[in-house]
Amino acid sequence: MPIKSLVALSLILTPGIVLGQLQTPAEQAEVAVRARVTEFLQYHVDGNFRKAYEMVAEDTKDEYFGSGKAKLTSFSINDVKLTDNLTKATVNASISKMVMIVGEEIPMTTLSTTTWKIENGKWVWYNDVKPGTLMDPGRTSLPSIAPGNNTANGGLPDANAIAAAAQNILQQVGVDKRQVTLAANKVSEDKVVFHNGMPGSVHLELSGSDVPGFSAKLEQANARAGGDVPIVFRYEPGDTASRRDPITVQLVVQPLNQAFEIQVNFAAAGPVPQK
Numbered sequence: 311m312p313i314k315s316l317v318a319l320s321l322i323l324t325p326g327i328v329l330g331q332l333q334t335p336a337e338q339a340e341v342a343v344r345a346r347v348t349e350f351l352q353y354h355v356d357g358n359f360r361k362a363y364e365m366v367a368e369d370t371k372d373e374y375f376g377s378g379k380a381k382l383t384s385f386s387i388n389d390v391k392l393t394d395n396l397t398k399a400t401v402n403a404s405i406s407k408m409v410m411i412v413g414e415e416i417p418m419t420t421l422s423t424t425t426w427k428i429e430n431g432k433w434v435w436y437n438d439v440k441p442g443t444l445m446d447p448g449r450t451s452l453p454s455i456a457p458g459n460n461t462a463n464g465g466l467p468d469a470n471a472i473a474a475a476a477q478n479i480l481q482q483v484g485v486d487k488r489q490v491t492l493a494a495n496k497v498s499e500d501k502v503v504f505h506n507g508m509p510g511s512v513h514l515e516l517s518g519s520d521v522p523g524f525s526a527k528l529e530q531a532n533a534r535a536g537g538d539v540p541i542v543f544r545y546e547p548g549d550t551a552s553r554r555d556p557i558t559v560q561l562v563v564q565p566l567n568q569a570f571e572i573q574v575n576f577a578a579a580g581p582v583p584q585k
Contacts, residue, residue: 339396343426344387346433347401351385367429367436374437382407383417399426399433417510482507483563485541485570492524492545494554494576502541502572504561506533514539518559523547524574526559543574 346365353362359379366374388402406419425438483506490500506512511534516526523546533539541561554576561570 335396336392339392339399340390343390343392343399343401343433347387347390347403347424347426350435351382351387351403351405354379354382355384357381365432365434367427367434370436374435380407385422388421394427397428400424401426483512483568485561485572488571489573489575490543491575491577492543493547494545494578495547497544497546499542499544501543502561504533504539504541504563504570506535506537506539508535510535511537513564515562515564516541516559517562518574519557521545521554521557524557526574541572545576 350362350365353359353365363371363374382405384406386404388404391400391402393399401424403422403424404419405422406417409416409418424435426433427436428434429436483504486503486505488502490502492498492500504514511532513532514528515531516528518526525544527542527544529540529542543559556573556575559572559574561572562568563570
């Protein structure tokens with residue numbers, strides 16, 4: 311959607327303000343701020359950082375020019391707080407982007423707080439340095455990074471923080487056990503339950519040894535947010551039952567590309583049936 315159309319749309323849809331009925335300077339200022347922030351964030355969706363650069367305050371241009379910038383996928387403005395006799399504003403928005411986690415890109419939405427001021431008669435973005443504040447809409451910290459830990463290195467989380475955040479995400483998915491035991495001389499079943507603690511759904515894939523009479527089956531291939539998916543292991547021995555060595559079945563969780571290895575043991579369960 312063209313920038314001009316987005317700005318016009320932001321004027322029409324500003325909560326609590328009806329176009330043509332701006333009664334107070336505060337209402338007029340909020341409409342102007344929302345229009346400028348909409349334009350600024352849309353440039354980050356389009357990847358047009360040169361245009362976004364033109365909307366940055368003079369005292370912040372060098373920082374913005376030298377910073378790493380990420381392309382957003384979408385955004386929404388939550389609220390605007392005006393201060394300093396309507397010459398400054400703090401804007402809270404929800405921004406979405408693709409984040410690389412353990413080799414896979416996954417969508418992530420976080421809260422972004424940006425500060426704005428009037429410069430040469432226009433609202434411009436500037437970096438009001440405050441510990442723990444996410445300033446640049448291109449700098450999306452991972453949710454598990456606590457405020458105050460992502461301000462080093464120009465506002466970007468350090469390598470340890472990123473690793474900790476990735477580990478936290480991986481710990482949100484798992485299985486209730488890593489081993490199952492099936493009878494070697496009669497039909498038997500066992501199961502493992504996969505739990506998805508992430509806010510979005512994940513896709514599950516199974517792979518393992520090709521053993522006659524053995525099967526491992528997911529009750530469903532996709533696990534919804536907060537949901538459980540049982541994996542049923544079954545063994546039907548042939549005419550001649552014999553001892554079998556353990557085998558390994560691998561469960562892969564996408565798009566995390568995380569693998570869980572489940573060992574399948576075969577044990578005798580009473581006398582082997584005689585013919």
